[in-house]
Amino acid sequence: MRSSRYISFFLPFALALPFTTHQGYGTSSTQLREDLQQKWCNDYDKNGSVTTVSLDQASTIAPETPSDPASVYSCVGPKAEDFPGKDAWLGFKQLWTINQPVIETANGGNQYNDDIKSAILEVADGSKVDARLILAIIMQESSGNVSIQCTEGNACGLMQHRGSVQFDSSQPKTSIKAMIEDGVYGTLSVPGFLSYFNGDSSDLTWVNTQLINGNPYAAAHVYNTGHIDSENLSTDNGQSNYYAHDILSRLQGWNGWQVGCLKSRECAGLGFEGRSCR
Numbered sequence: 001m002r003s004s005r006y007i008s009f010f011l012p013f014a015l016a017l018p019f020t021t022h023q024g025y026g027t028s029s030t031q032l033r034e035d036l037q038q039k040w041c042n043d044y045d046k047n048g049s050v051t052t053v054s055l056d057q058a059s060t061i062a063p064e065t066p067s068d069p070a071s072v073y074s075c076v077g078p079k080a081e082d083f084p085g086k087d088a089w090l091g092f093k094q095l096w097t098i099n100q101p102v103i104e105t106a107n108g109g110n111q112y113n114d115d116i117k118s119a120i121l122e123v124a125d126g127s128k129v130d131a132r133l134i135l136a137i138i139m140q141e142s143s144g145n146v147s148i149q150c151t152e153g154n155a156c157g158l159m160q161h162r163g164s165v166q167f168d169s170s171q172p173k174t175s176i177k178a179m180i181e182d183g184v185y186g187t188l189s190v191p192g193f194l195s196y197f198n199g200d201s202s203d204l205t206w207v208n209t210q211l212i213n214g215n216p217y218a219a220a221h222v223y224n225t226g227h228i229d230s231e232n233l234s235t236d237n238g239q240s241n242y243y244a245h246d247i248l249s250r251l252q253g254w255n256g257w258q259v260g261c262l263k264s265r266e267c268a269g270l271g272f273e274g275r276s277c278r
């Protein structure tokens, strides 16, 4: 899920830290920029109900839950600016209802669902990265499987982030939250989603932050690949890249099932025809 391009840079630092003392990467922004909060973040109570909707939102009414979350897929794009604002996303509660059974399947039971939900809401509240974005990335990366193995380059945990802590069955609640913090705030190895979203140029010296421009879909692209080289989010180094489109589709209710993936192959002008859909 993460590009191997990072490995040579960061391997020496890729040590898992004890998750009780969270340390982010570099200058470590602790919150989303104020202007981006206004545009991209709602606040939620402990149950996931919206408490504050940012001012520029045209409508406080979320779209209806799709009747078949398996077959949702959005073909917008390919440029970041073509992607819709947050009022086109389902509400957090709707998304949670859609993804809850997927998380349950991934863990062989619902024993971690409440811990995952409350950790998402807590990290969203602290970072002002909308809880829906955090949920979408978790689902994309791990389907909510707390025990997921590390993949190439020490990408670990629920958000499959480089250098992230892993699940600890002796401290499920604490380790679940720590995995989410690592993905959002970053680890000593790499910045987290928050730094990409903020376009922190001091942390992202190798990234063209102009291309991110405070856009969560562009930030998701960088979260996945480690860089961004074009306004065209469906391409990465000349190869097709569907990560940002998958994230949008999840925000609109896709549950990650194969039908939606097959649908993405039919999107015109995105270059997803050859994508593998297992």
Ligand SMILES: *[C@@H]1O[C@H](CO)[C@@H](O)[C@H](O)[C@H]1NC(C)=O
Binding pocket: 045, 046, 047, 049
């Ligand atoms: C959360 O939901 C529970 C059960 O539906 C309810 O009792 C409680 O008051 C809610 N809490 C908030 C903060 O809305």
Ligand SMILES: *[C@@H]1O[C@H](CO)[C@@H](O)[C@H](O)[C@H]1NC(C)=O
Binding pocket: 105, 106, 107, 108, 145, 146, 147, 148, 149
């Ligand atoms: C969750 O991850 C563990 C560890 O890699 C794996 O054994 C298990 O099969 C996964 N669960 C699912 C449903 O894929």
Ligand SMILES: *[C@@H]1O[C@H](CO)[C@@H](O)[C@H](O)[C@H]1NC(C)=O
Binding pocket: 078, 232, 234, 235, 236, 238, 239, 240, 241, 269, 270, 271, 272
């Ligand atoms: C965007 O990238 C995809 C995948 O490489 C490509 O198929 C498509 O033609 C590109 N679109 C534009 C407008 O550059």
